[in-house]
Amino acid sequence: MEKCPISPDERLVKSWLRGRSKCTEAAYRSDLSGFASAVGKPLADVTLEDVQDWYGSLAGAEASKRRKLAAVKSCLRFAAENRFIEHNVASPVRPAKVQEDLHERILSEAEVLGMIEGEDDARRKAVLRTLYLMGLRNAEACGLTWRDLTRKKQGGTASIFGKGGKTRHVSVPASLWRQWEETRVDKRADAPVLIGVDGRALNHEAISRIVKRAAKRAGIAAPVTPHWLRHACASHALDNGAPPHVVQAMLGHSSLATTTRYAHVRDGEGTGDWLKG
Incomplete structure (x- = not known):
């Protein structure tokens, strides 16, 4: 039985996660999976507006939302640095400022x-x-x-x-x-x-x-x-x-x-x- 080919996105994510602990890898994969499901397109086609709309739609604690954004930005930065995408479209997105709690x-x-x-x-x-x-x-x-x-x-x-x-x-x-x-x-x-x-x-x-x-x-x-x-x-x-x-x-x-x-x-x-x- 032939193995299913690995998608370009999955190949990129595997490289991005290499060397991280199993728990960190699982958490980052979960964050990126949620992002991918929300935008519904390959990473190479993601736009700044996609990232902004996704981040604005997130619910839950601010710390959780900031972590998810950090994971997505890190992956896209890695993709840009390795010329998988032209540039990191998520770079301008900043987490919402919240009062120190x-x-x-x-x-x-x-x-x-x-x-x-x-x-x-x-x-x-x-x-x-x-x-x-x-x-x-x-x-x-x-x-x-x-x-x-x-x-x-x-x-x-x-x-x-x-x-x-x-x-x-x-x-x-x-x-x-x-x-x-x-x-x-x-x-x-x-x-x-x-x-x-x-x-x-x-x-x-x-x-x-x-x-x-x-x-x-x-x-x-x-x-x-x-x-x-x-x-x-x-x-x-x-x-x-x-x-x-x-x-x-x-x-x-x-x-x-x-x-x-x-x-x-x-x-x-x-x-x-x-x-x-």
Whole structure:
């Protein structure tokens, strides 16, 4: 049986996504698929008006809309740079400016601990603690494998291949490492660290569901996402005395200004411990 030929668009997308983590690839493919369905034409025929109309029709949270636009612009920029299209028609499109609402997305330490302590399942609790204590993005968490880890006397270090194709090294608390080992079922180096009941890696949507259910159990009415735990990690660490450059390196921020946005968003308690959980 002959294989179906790969379309020019699919060939381009495969090249654009090469080297990215599986979770990032899945998220970007989903964003681009939604765009392609909306415009109904090959990428080479897409116009600026198509991109503007599509972006204007998007519903949902601003952060989600901005991410989708960023994915489409990145793909079209790659296409232009590799002469698949004449020029990047999406270049002039800018995301809508919104009022800074970071303070609305910072959970208190009590709220985060309530989410963690209210989770009875060891695997799901490990997910919550990983997102919070290490400040990982959702895609970074679901792509984490045992090969990425280096054991130390106390805890260890994780090599995180993150946003922008950059690798950073994040400290792993000893208690979290022990929890990972207790829930581990696959001893292979490429086995995922965060797993579901079937022992397989959790995907982007599964981790989101775990976080949302934990927030609901803790009585938090806000629409909490995995990224909120990353925000909380930065804010609580700074409030409790962590040097900004340490938090910057841990979260992989390219600019210290990005990190210091989290300082004093909520008053810290000065406990001396940067994070609990």
